[in-house]
Amino acid sequence: MNISANLTDERVLDVRFDDHSLIVDLMDGRTISAPLAWYPRLLNARAKQRAVLETCAGGYGIHWPELDEDLSTEGLLRGAPAAKAA
Template sequence: MTSLMVDLKDIPTIQSVEITDDTLSVDLVDGRTIAVPIAWYPRLLQGSAKERQDWRLIGHGAGIHWNQLDEDISVKNLILGQPSGESQPSFQRWLSQHQAAD
């Protein structure tokens, strides 16, 4: 039996980001592309197309930040296939505030 070992010290940085109504795709500087469903990130799923496009790289390309959605996603979590760990009560508070602002 083999096991996957990930050396978290050598995580590549983000080169580019593309987000659609269904998918977050990230091109890494090592040539890999990682695509995940935005349903993994409820704040992205609930955000408008305009809000989803308002992102910036953080940590010299170690992650992505959406200011209007108050969402941060790291390359590490994308590589490890980890969806949002936000609790349901926290998300519901955010959603109530987000909808009230619209």
């Protein structure tokens, strides 16, 4: 039996920003930090716009309604930057 499988909870606990990063705390105590440069909508948004967010997908996603931006904890854990616009 894999004990670590029982201890992970990838749901979002908190979201914050510093000058260069998106920082997401997970329910299981882990913290993910990703460069804002990976997410142009967040990078170019005002602080007030970034502050308007909601969790979605049962807590496994983050949605910024004013920015039309959605991220998943799965993608953040994979280190996946936003897809480039076609």
